[in-house]
Each structure stands twice: as structure tokens, then as C-alpha cells.
Amino acid sequence: MNFGFSDEQELLRSTARKFFENESPSETVRRLMDTPEGMSPELWAKIAEQGWLGLIVPEAYDGMGLGFVDLTVLMEEMGRAVVPGPYFSTVLLGGLAILEAGNEAQKKEWLPKIAGGARRATLAWMEPTAMLGPAGVTLAAKAAGGGHTLSGTKLFVPDAHTADAIVMAARTGGGVGEDGVSLFLVPRTARGVEVKLLPTMDQTRKLCEVTLTDVTLGPEALLGAPGLGWKPLERVLERACVALCAEMCGGAQKVLDMTVEYAKIRQAFGKPIGSYQGVKHKAADMLVDVENSKSITYYAAWAMDEGSPEGSLAVSMAKAYVSDAYRKVSAAGIQLHGGIGFTWEHDLHLYFKRAKGSEFTFGDATYHRERVAQLVNL
């Protein structure tokens, strides 16, 4: 057993930390989050140059062919720097969906371009009901002339406004179960696709409403076998969920670091506030939350790489734990900073808002606790 990172992974961590400190400092994050894109072409090109857009893309498609434990390291660092923009949606949602569900031609067409930074993709699975299971997928895909015609509304679609393609979960069959869910690769510019950028509390995450009105697609748009799209979609969502947990761990660690730093220098009643147990003990609790979040996230990432039968359980344990932990840690960070932590000028709100948005992405703690209960046969 070895529950630690390799030298290569530690190197990736230090490289990534330095990279984002230089390329995505707070001023850059704030500038980018005020733009509709949330990303500049220059930064995107630099991320691509590092090879990170293809980190989990197999070498056969011009990627680095690394695993989820490696990705965890990078995601922690991105979360630490609250990097805005479509990295997550392109790599973990659109890109991964094409990798998991696509045929050889689709993978050859898309993955090298995603890995190289020339194309972006995202995934639209949730609808206005905000249901997480297969029953939440109701967008109709009717067979028409060898292809399909899609109509309906998708919500909370990350970065749809800047994506070249949107992987769309739709229903080709009736019912509300897993059967009948199909995935389609829909060009954003296809006729009948309307994308509306939504104002979000976490401005570093761009979410869209995507409305499809009689969007006609040829047979080549189908991603995977018709009616059998739920399984690959579930695999994508689980993997993305682990990556999100890693990003949350990185953010929580940064909040703890900022808070400890501040508690050492901020004076009250003639002493640093960190010398008071009211502050010290809260900081200790934050550390427990942060370290535990990492432990369960690393385990889930390892379980993904190994194809462990406990994979789904590990994912839900991680998301349940980390959702609560990041929320608590980021709130405690604000509390221990006092008034300055409540200002727009201080960076804490970026983390606090990211924590809240992440909490409800891929299911919150309550949802995942129930899933744990089911998976352990309670």
C-alpha cells in the first residue's frame, strides 16, 4: 500500500502551483470573471501548452494519457487559484463524454483538438427540474430521416456559450429510467440552438440555459449506442465529480492557509488573534476538514483509475464529505477574518462562492449520503 503521491505527481503539483500563481493571480481571476468568456485566449493557449487540456486524453489521441490521481493534483492547484473558465467543462464534461461514449471517428475528430486547445466542448444533462438521476433527462429526441430532431431546455450547462460542441443528454425512448437516454454531439452553432448566459453567484463559473427548438441532427451526431447513453453519462459524471472534489480540496486548503496567515499577524487586545483559543480551535477544525477531504478524494480518484468495484461508493462518500467541508471551511475563513473577509476586495468571497456552487454540482451532501446508504445496503 502506498497512499501518497509519486515524485512525478509532486513535480506536477509544484509546476502547476507556480504556473497558476504567475498566470492566474487574483487580479487576473477578477478581470476574467467580469468577462462573459471567463477566460482569455492567451491563458487558454498557455494551459494547452502545458499539455493539461489533454492530461487524461489517451496518447492515441494526442493526450498525455495520465489518470485521475494525476488529474487530482492539477485540479487541487486550479481550485487553489480559483482559476475561472472552461477547463473543467472541456476536459471533465465534454471531452470525457466523447472519450467515454464516442466511436473511433468521433474520438479522432474531437479529442486531439480538445487536447491541443483548438476546440472546446461541454455537457448538458440537467434540466429545469434539477433532477440528478436518469428521470431528469426528458429532452425529446425524435427519430427523423435517419437522424434525430431535438427539442427542449437544458439548464446549468457550464460554458455552453463558448463551447464548440455540446454533448446533449436526450430521450430517444419513452419512460423515465436508464433505458432510452441517448447522447448527441450538438454543434453550438446548429440551427435551433439558443444559448443564454445566466448570472451566477460564483462569477468564475459560467452557466448557461440551452434551448433547442427542432434541432435536426444527422446520424453522425449520435454519441454511442442509441438508448444506452445513461451508463457512459454516469461514468462521466462520477469522474467529473471526483475532479470537482479535488478542486474543492485545493480551494479549502487555500482558505485555511490565508486564514492561518492572517491569524498570525492580525492583532486584537494586544496579541495576534491566532493566540486566542476561540480562533485557534476553529482553525484546527478547519484543518481536520481539509485533511479528511483530501483523504477521501484521493481514495476516490484511485478507485476511478483502478476501476474498483467500490468506485461509486467512493465518489459519493467524497462528494458528501467535501461538499460540507468546503462550505464550512470557507465560511469559517470569512468569520475569522472579520469585516475584511466580507469585502469584495478580499479574495475569500471567491472561494466561499465557489464552495457554494460546487456543493450543488453533481449532487449535494444530502443526495450523496442517501446514495451511500443505498450502496452499502442500508
Next chain:
Amino acid sequence: MDFTLTPEQLSFRDEVRSWLKKNLPKDWSTKVQAASDVPREEAYDFLRQWQRKMYEAGFVGLTWPKESGGRGLTFMEEMILQEEMALAKAPPVLNILAVGMAGPTINAYGTEEQKKRYPPKMLSCEEIWCQGYSEPNSGSDLAALQTRAVKDGDHYVINGQKVWTSLAHIADYMMLLARTDPHAPKHKGITYFLLDMHTPGVTVKPLKQITGDAEFNEVYFDNVRIHESQILGGLNNGWAVGLTTLMYERLALGFGLQVRLRIALDGLVDLARRSTKNGTPATKDPVTRQKLAQMWIDTEVFKYTGARAITKLLKGELPGPEASTGKMMWVEGHQRLQELAMELEGPYSQLTKGSRWAVENGLWQYGFLRSRANSIEGGTTEIQRNIIGERVLGLPKG
């Protein structure tokens, strides 16, 4: 990152597993469910024999050097052993203060004589050890201890009192901290002694606890004479030696507690499966499911945080921040688990041993009451938070 076991480790696991299967006393598994703490008095004789049996099979003191009666294995094998014991719901090791704390400290600081004399009998449970640290006026502020040891020829004469001393009533030896230099700063005048509890002048008075049991004690020293050869780690060096013991305590607890929490959780899940809430199975109640799932998650998280610390140990590195959190996590988790057991029993939680209506003969009531000590013993939760705040996060002392 790799959670798989080597062929050697797998064969060790099979060795443990098949031994446990053959030797585990059948009736114990129901008795132990809620007893995830220091064992109850009625179990002492049974546990003595159990540890002896485990020792003879080579399963106590795995990481100890061979010359001390151990097997010279790594923490990896220790972890495998603990995991298997949890799966089998095996009884705990009774002489845990010796195996987990006194022994490693003697192996680290002892003379050749001391290393030869004491450790082997700890593993076999021939000699039970207790820890003489806390006093009525020095608990969390341990260095303020007042028990005196005054030199008289080649002996020291001990006078004073210890309190909350677990197992003292059945112990043969004590790790005793006493003040040998009253004029030195408080951390610098303390010496660590290995005291024979059968020496004249040692009086043990059991203290009745909120459980009604008396598993901890007051220990009085009235002109107790102890030979200077019983000093461990040098005169006036007791603070450093004592802290080493506490470090081992946390390490030993880290392994053991994870296992005991898992055993308690399995018991809790069984209890939930047999319980009803408003006429329907408790496991169908959404709120109960949430609480049980959170317990499950926290128990697993505890395990993996421990695994990260062990990985660092195996690599020969010092444990990082993740190692300091174990005690606090165990306390919070275990107390919540016991509260949840009471909640599952509902009105029946009021009934204790002796009533035919008591659930599992009141075992959970005992565990629930006993769990209140968890956040006090072995360093209060407040002290643990100070340690994390100051030594891990580097915050200034108050």
C-alpha cells in the same frame, strides 16, 4: 498511489484471517459490539487469555523488534492485522497501555537491562501496565504535576497522588512521572519511573464512574521506595520521555481506534436493522439513513486519513498534519455514534442491564455513557485543538 497488497502481505492477511476464524470465541462477537472502548471489568479475565492466545500466535507487537518479543514487521502488517480484527469483530488487546505506549518508550529510551526485562511480558499480558500521569491538580497542564520523588541513597522515595488511572486496579507496573527537582522550571524537573505497583506504600482506590463501573482509579504513594535503576531515559528527562509515550499513544490509538470505530459502526447498523421508528423499519427512515450514512462516511474517511499517515511512516518520513487529527476525529465520531444508538433505541434507551426490556442487555447504554470520557482521556479535545493550532498550523501560544 496503490492500495493493493504485495504477495507477502496477502499471505500475512490470510494467515491472520484463518487464525481468527479458528480461534475467535463465538459468544464474544455479540458482547463486543457496543464496547468499543476500554473493556469492562467482567471481561478482564477473558481478555487476558485472549491476548495471551494472540501473543502465542505471534499477533501482538508486530512492529516491535524481535529481541523484545515482537516480529520486526512494518506498520503495514499492523494495519492489515487491525483491519482483519475489525472484519472479524475480534476483542481488543487488554494490555494496550503497555503494548501501545510503555513498550515503545522503553524500546526507545531503556537500558539493555530494561529492554530485556519488560517488553516481552507486556506482549504476553503477563504484566499489565497503567499510566501515572494525571494528578488532581494537573490534567491538561501535565507539567504542573506535584508527585515528589526524593533521593535516598540508591533509591527514590515517592509521595503524592495520581488520578483517572485506567487499569491501575489490575496493573503490575506503572509509567510514573514524578518531580525530582522542585527548583527547576516545571518541564525540567520531572523523571520517568517504571514502578512496580506491588511495592509497599502504593494504594489503589477504584473510582466509580458515570457508567457505574470502576475501571479507573486514584493511586496514592506513601513513602514508596523505588530503586534508581527504575528510571527510564535519565534523571530529570521525564518530560521528553513522557512526550514520546504520548506520541506513541496517538500512533497506537490511530490504528486501534479506526478498528474499534468500524466495529461499533457495524454494531450500530445491525441495531438499526432491528429497530423500528413509528412502526416502520428505522433503516427506511430518510433522516436516520442520512445519519447512518454520515457515520459510514466518517468512519471510512478516518481510515484513509490514517492510511496517509502510515504511508509517510513507511517511507520513513515524519507524519504530517493528517496524523494529528486522528484523536479528535475518533472522539467526535464515536460520541456521535453512541448518541445515534440511543436515538435508534428511542424510549428503550432509558433501560439498562437487568431489565428484560433492555436492548442488548444495556450494552449501548454503557457505551453511550463511557463515550463521554473520550473527549477527556488521552488529551482533551481542547488540548488536541491547541496542539493542531500551535504545532501543525504554527499559530502563536496563548
